[in-house]
Amino acid sequence: MPAAYSADIRGRVIASVESGSSRREAAEEFDVSASSAIKWVAAYRTTGSCAAKPRGGSTSPLLLNPAKCPNVGREAAVAPKLIGCRPW
Numbered sequence: 001m002p003a004a005y006s007a008d009i010r011g012r013v014i015a016s017v018e019s020g021s022s023r024r025e026a027a028e029e030f031d032v033s034a035s036s037a038i039k040w041v042a043a044y045r046t047t048g049s050c051a052a053k054p055r056g057g058s059t060s061p062l063l064l065n066p067a068k069c070p071n072v073g074r075e076a077a078v079a080p081k082l083i084g085c086r087p088w
Contacts, residue, residue, distance in 0.1 A: 004052040005032065010040050011050045017041050 009030060016026035017037070027037035044050050 004055070005036070007050055007052070010052070013037050014041055014044045014050050 009032065013026045013030050013032060013036075016029060017023050021029070023037040023041055024034045027034040030037075040050060
């Protein structure tokens with residue numbers, strides 16, 4: 001997976017759009033895709049930030065709250081892979 005664009009380039013694209021350029025013109029000027037420029041400007045107008053979204057990590061509710069794990073309390077002899085609710 002390619003790396004996220006820097007906050008600097010995102011900020012420059014957003015500043016260009018905010019100063020009057022179209023999103024497609026700004027994208028062409030800074031050599032990024034038009035869809036990226038459109039998404040960055042929309043996110044900036046919604047959140048006020050040009051930072052990239054966090055990537056990676058687990059979003060499993062079982063890892064966040066082990067009490068919801070169906071395997072908590074089972075004997076270790078019963079499928080040791082399942083005990084602990086880890087996906088691996």
